[in-house]
Amino acid sequence: MAIGLLAPGVHADAPAWRPTAVETMNRITPESVRHCVETLVAFGTRHTMSDAVSDTRGIGAARRWIRDELASIEPKGRLEVFGESFEVPKSARIDRPTELVNVIAVLSGTMPEATNRRYYVVGHYDSRAGDQMDRSIDAPGANDDASGVAVVIECARALASERLDATIVFLATPGEEQGLLGAHYRASQAEADGEDIRAVLNNDIVGDPMGEPGLIRVFSEGIPRNASAQELARIRSLSAESDGGSRQIARYIEEIASIEDCAVRPMMVFRPDRFLRGGDHSAFNERGFAGVRFTVVHENYNRQHQDVRIEGNANFGDTPEHVDWDYLAGVVRLNAAVLMHLANAPSTPADVRIITAQLERATTLRWLASPEPDVAGYEVVWRDTTDPRWTNARDVGDVTEITLPLNKDNVFVGVRAYDRDGYRSPVGFASAGRD
Ligand SMILES: [Zn+2]
Incomplete structure (x- = not known):
């Protein structure tokens, strides 16, 4: 799978990953x-x-x-x-x-x-x-x-x-x-x-x-x-x-x-x-x-x-x-x-969860905001269940909830934070939650 394309209306301004070391x-x-x-x-x-x-x-x-x-x-x-x-x-x-x-x-x-x-x-x-x-x-x-x-x-x-x-x-x-x-x-x-x-x-x-x-x-x-x-x-x-x-x-x-x-x-x-x-x-x-x-x-x-x-x-x-x-x-x-x-990088987002309140084809995610003041947004990442590495990333902007047209039955999902300079946190793996 290639890096995920942006859905209409989904934020696309995450600064690029870049070499800084x-x-x-x-x-x-x-x-x-x-x-x-x-x-x-x-x-x-x-x-x-x-x-x-x-x-x-x-x-x-x-x-x-x-x-x-x-x-x-x-x-x-x-x-x-x-x-x-x-x-x-x-x-x-x-x-x-x-x-x-x-x-x-x-x-x-x-x-x-x-x-x-x-x-x-x-x-x-x-x-x-x-x-x-x-x-x-x-x-x-x-x-x-x-x-x-x-x-x-x-x-x-x-x-x-x-x-x-x-x-x-x-x-x-x-x-x-x-x-x-x-x-x-x-x-x-x-x-x-x-x-x-x-x-x-x-x-x-x-x-x-x-x-x-x-x-x-x-x-x-x-x-x-x-x-x-x-x-x-x-x-x-x-x-x-x-x-x-x-x-x-x-x-x-x-x-x-x-x-x-x-x-x-x-x-x-x-x-x-x-x-x-x-x-x-x-x-x-x-x-x-x-x-x-x-x-x-x-x-x-x-x-x-x-x-x-x-x-x-x-x-x-x-x-x-x-x-x-x-x-x-x-x-x-x-x-x-x-x-x-x-x-x-910012802290890994905490309490990343897929909302299971109702059965639906789309995937709704929530997480806790990372505490650093320079956090500029978050990316949802996912991969096929048989893949060892995260293969897809989608910038969702500075939010703590997003619904994406992703089939949660078929992929593993996580969220990472990024800051203004483009530093990314490690991924927080999505667990499940009622709300
Ligand atoms: Zn040794």
Whole structure:
């Protein structure tokens, strides 16, 4: 299906989607991402239980460097940088009580109606070798996941000078390899504090494209991981298995990559993570926050979680010579572009619903207005039930109710808001309501 034609009388003045992140993306260079990865690798190991005191080796040196690097970003004072410390008790994958520190930088939004909305970009700075419990052996973790930390730091560097409506949180976690410990702690604190997290972009293993330098996988859950029985019943009745918040973010990433003409394109995978696996975004998904994972298209198991060694003709270990700096810079640019659009766009319209008061062939939709003062209107989007992507969009102007000649039996429908500059929100999927 082509993009929907306008029906007579339907508003047609929505500003075009347009690339606005080009300057931001141009600030990201292969040299700067390389510096991040090589510096992190030079700490020898970043195992969660490794030396925390040394200034040259171990996880303590790594986290202090990340914090200093974020704090050095110009213009000074735009980012609020801090460590979030917590102690984890002895457990199956932690052999003694250990202090862990999430390294965090916050770029506060400048629009009062939007500043509470938060978007996270995440990478884990811990590493491991073959033995998950070995705190001493070299564990360079270049691709897994110094590459993701480079995304976090270089997005912060590229975005710090922007004035964005909503807030971006740059998060480097420890303890991922020991059970997503840093991410679980941050997500549980965010839940307890009632933080309004709208999306989490988790970057884990994003530097070695293994022959696919134009693609990055984006994993997204369809059914929210924490859905209650009542919520599951609602999803079944609406056939909304592929329309949770995380899935809408994945579709949004694909649209932004196209609008901004990103060199590294998302390859959407409709599952929460790689087959039966998980990552830091899972900790957020568990608490009801939308979140996706970026990962290279092919993983190389000779490099992941391996001791650095040569066996026959094969090189083992996660060392930096396998990271493609142009590719990794491309992944940073994609993240930065998505963050910029998310943070400048209005909120997703809430309570989008198809009115079911009577049986009719047309479709009447209502929703709540997005609260930002620069909202200029709304678009109704739809797709065939067998389509993975939104294929049609119709501008309906600055209203919160519209009746369209759409057969609700045959399509999925949603609504997104746009502002005066042409920034679009992610789509709010249409549920059902009596009024
Ligand atoms: Zn990892």
